[in-house]
Amino acid sequence: MVLLKLNKLNLIFNDMRIIRDLDFVVEGKEIVGLIGATQSGKTVLFDLISGFYKANTGKIYFEGDDITKFSVEKKSQLGIARTFQNGSIFSELSVKDNVKIGFYNFINYSLKSVILRSKKFFDEEKRLSDEVYNVLKMFGLEYYENLLAGDLSYGLQGKLDIARAIACGPKLLLLDRPTNGMDKNEAEEFMDIIKMVNKKFSTAIVLIENDIDLMMNICDRVVVMEYGTVIASDKPVEIKNNQALASISFS
Amino acid sequence: MTKRFLSYKGLLLLFGIYLVLLIGIKSEMINFYWEGIFKLALINIILVVSLNLATGLLGQLNLAHSAFMAIGAYTCVFITRNLFFPGFINFLFGLFLGGMAAMIFAYLISAPAMKIPGNYLIIATIAANEIIKDLIINLNILGGSSGIHGINYYSNFSFVYLIMALIIIFIYVIKDSKYGRAIMCIPQNEMLAKSCGIDTFHSKLFVFSIAAFFAGVAGGLYAHEMTVIEPNMFDFSYSLELLAMVIIGGLGNIIGSIVSAFIFSLMPYVFNIGSELKVIIHVVIMILVIIFMKKSLILDYKRFLMDTWSDVKKKIW
Numbered sequence: 301m302v303l304l305k306l307n308k309l310n311l312i313f314n315d316m317r318i319i320r321d322l323d324f325v326v327e328g329k330e331i332v333g334l335i336g337a338t339q340s341g342k343t344v345l346f347d348l349i350s351g352f353y354k355a356n357t358g359k360i361y362f363e364g365d366d367i368t369k370f371s372v373e374k375k376s377q378l379g380i381a382r383t384f385q386n387g388s389i390f391s392e393l394s395v396k397d398n399v400k401i402g403f404y405n406f407i408n409y410s411l412k413s414v415i416l417r418s419k420k421f422f423d424e425e426k427r428l429s430d431e432v433y434n435v436l437k438m439f440g441l442e443y444y445e446n447l448l449a450g451d452l453s454y455g456l457q458g459k460l461d462i463a464r465a466i467a468c469g470p471k472l473l474l475l476d477r478p479t480n481g482m483d484k485n486e487a488e489e490f491m492d493i494i495k496m497v498n499k500k501f502s503t504a505i506v507l508i509e510n511d512i513d514l515m516m517n518i519c520d521r522v523v524v525m526e527y528g529t530v531i532a533s534d535k536p537v538e539i540k541n542n543q544a545l546a547s548i549s550f551s
Numbered sequence: 552m553t554k555r556f557l558s559y560k561g562l563l564l565l566f567g568i569y570l571v572l573l574i575g576i577k578s579e580m581i582n583f584y585w586e587g588i589f590k591l592a593l594i595n596i597i598l599v600v601s602l603n604l605a606t607g608l609l610g611q612l613n614l615a616h617s618a619f620m621a622i623g624a625y626t627c628v629f630i631t632r633n634l635f636f637p638g639f640i641n642f643l644f645g646l647f648l649g650g651m652a653a654m655i656f657a658y659l660i661s662a663p664a665m666k667i668p669g670n671y672l673i674i675a676t677i678a679a680n681e682i683i684k685d686l687i688i689n690l691n692i693l694g695g696s697s698g699i700h701g702i703n704y705y706s707n708f709s710f711v712y713l714i715m716a717l718i719i720i721f722i723y724v725i726k727d728s729k730y731g732r733a734i735m736c737i738p739q740n741e742m743l744a745k746s747c748g749i750d751t752f753h754s755k756l757f758v759f760s761i762a763a764f765f766a767g768v769a770g771g772l773y774a775h776e777m778t779v780i781e782p783n784m785f786d787f788s789y790s791l792e793l794l795a796m797v798i799i800g801g802l803g804n805i806i807g808s809i810v811s812a813f814i815f816s817l818m819p820y821v822f823n824i825g826s827e828l829k830v831i832i833h834v835v836i837m838i839l840v841i842i843f844m845k846k847s848l849i850l851d852y853k854r855f856l857m858d859t860w861s862d863v864k865k866k867i868w
Contacts, residue, residue, distance in 0.1 A: 390735075
């Protein structure tokens with residue numbers, strides 16, 4: 301089943317075509333690795349999908365509906381969650397509150413019940429704390445729940461980042477260089493977490509990564525981008541052994 | 552364990568302070584002069600706490616708080632004089648409508664300014680402050696530069712305290728909910744907040760306007776306490792003074808704001824210092840706070856002392 305479909309997408313900045321006639325498909329429940337040289341438009345592609353940029357031409361379909369013109373908030377409510385390249389945590393808030401913000405779309409009480417402190421408010425907050433605890437436990441973060449997120453190590457921040465994104469209840473998760481700042485062991489451990497998330501929540505994941513070896517084990521498919529368009533899409537092994545692509549310096 | 556209603560301790564403290572002050576006033580241990588000063592301190596607390604809501608929690612630097620207050624004050628006086636209900640009910644309507652007027656004005660200036668990325672809201676608020684002041688000076692219907700005299704006295708101590716308590720409780724209650732968390736995460740990473748599904752533009756607009764509403768209410772109370780209002784009371788330096796109190800109390804720290812507003816409202820009267828010296832003291836303390844600590848002078852004093860002590864030790868050894 302096709303979850304996300306980009307059709308002939310074009311983005312033009314100052315007469316420069318950043319994204320050129322890009323076609324891209326993500327099936328439900330698959331993990332897609334996105335790879336390419338710097339400035340090849342990987343992060344811009346994420347920005348287009350999640351709504352921070354609006355494409356000049358072309359369409360974006362999510363579960364068959366046209367969502368090209370939707371705002372970031374609307375797309376998040378539909379089930380597109382993402383992380384950002386340079387750390388996407390709220391560093392001045394506690395670990396617990398970070399995940400609570402992820403659940404924002406799923407808390408059903410009105411401003412009125414907050415002010416009147418009705419039963420519904422307390423019930424929802426109770427349910428929320430339980431769910432937050434479960435998510436934190438899944439990522440091994442439950443001991444840090446009251447620490448400030450900014451005080452965590454890079455590895456834990458990466459986990460928190462994904463925990464927050466999972467709390468948004470995504471059908472499609474866009475991870476932008478999640479292993480930034482981690483060493484090899486941490487990165488490999490992190491890939492296992494991504495695999496676990498994919499299995500457990502049946503979430504489709506698109507992953508920008510600069511190390512193809514890391515993606516070998518977990519990705520169902522690797523997509524190679526150059527100059528704002530997709531030049532190859534195949535199994536990780538095929539991509540790695542493809543002589544034509546060897547000249548591209550991935551980063 | 553979820554908290555039932557704020558914390559009982561906090562509410563008890565709020566009520567306890569009220570009782571102590573009330574007994575002082577009734578037994579005339581606190582005379583009429585000091586009662587007035589305490590009331591001004593309470594009004595300042597409303598202003599500083601609401602400014603902290605906009606500036607500390609939401610991260611939108613607001614330098615028009617005294618202008619919002621002026622709008623509230625003039626609207627409240629106008630409504631109270633011209634509505635047909637008996638006196639105090641007019642005043643209640645006046646307070647509410649004064650707040651609403653300030654809120655609408657805040658909405659009008661912040662909506663376009665917040666559309667532009669960057670800190671343009673600060674410039675817009677500085678301009679708004681001057682515009683409002685000049686407008687009042689040049690409008691004869693508002694008394695011009697000599698202001699409005701002979702306003703009825705309605706702001707008695709209990710009423711002012713009640714309003715202040717309600718506003719503090721409101722802010723605490725909101726801060727504890729999903730709305731509060733949304734407000735606090737916006738200044739840290741707005742793009743991330745958006746991608747979590749938070750409508751950041753409207754949240755900012757809403758909170759900024761609510762803060763202006765409280766400033767308007769404070770203006771109404773102020774007018775009916777002083778019984779005289781002039782445009783010069785609401786000039787730019789008053790906004791700066793309020794901002795200094797927020798920073799000294801700690802950005803985003805409500806209790807710190809309350810304490811700093813209280814201390815710095817009483818300080819000029821206790822030590823008998825003039826308004827020029829007052830501004831200097833504020834600014835010097837604010838600079839010290841910014842240099843020496845990240846958070847708050849009043850609540851982080853332990854850390855402040857410890858840091859200074861370890862610095863001194865390092866230098867000596």
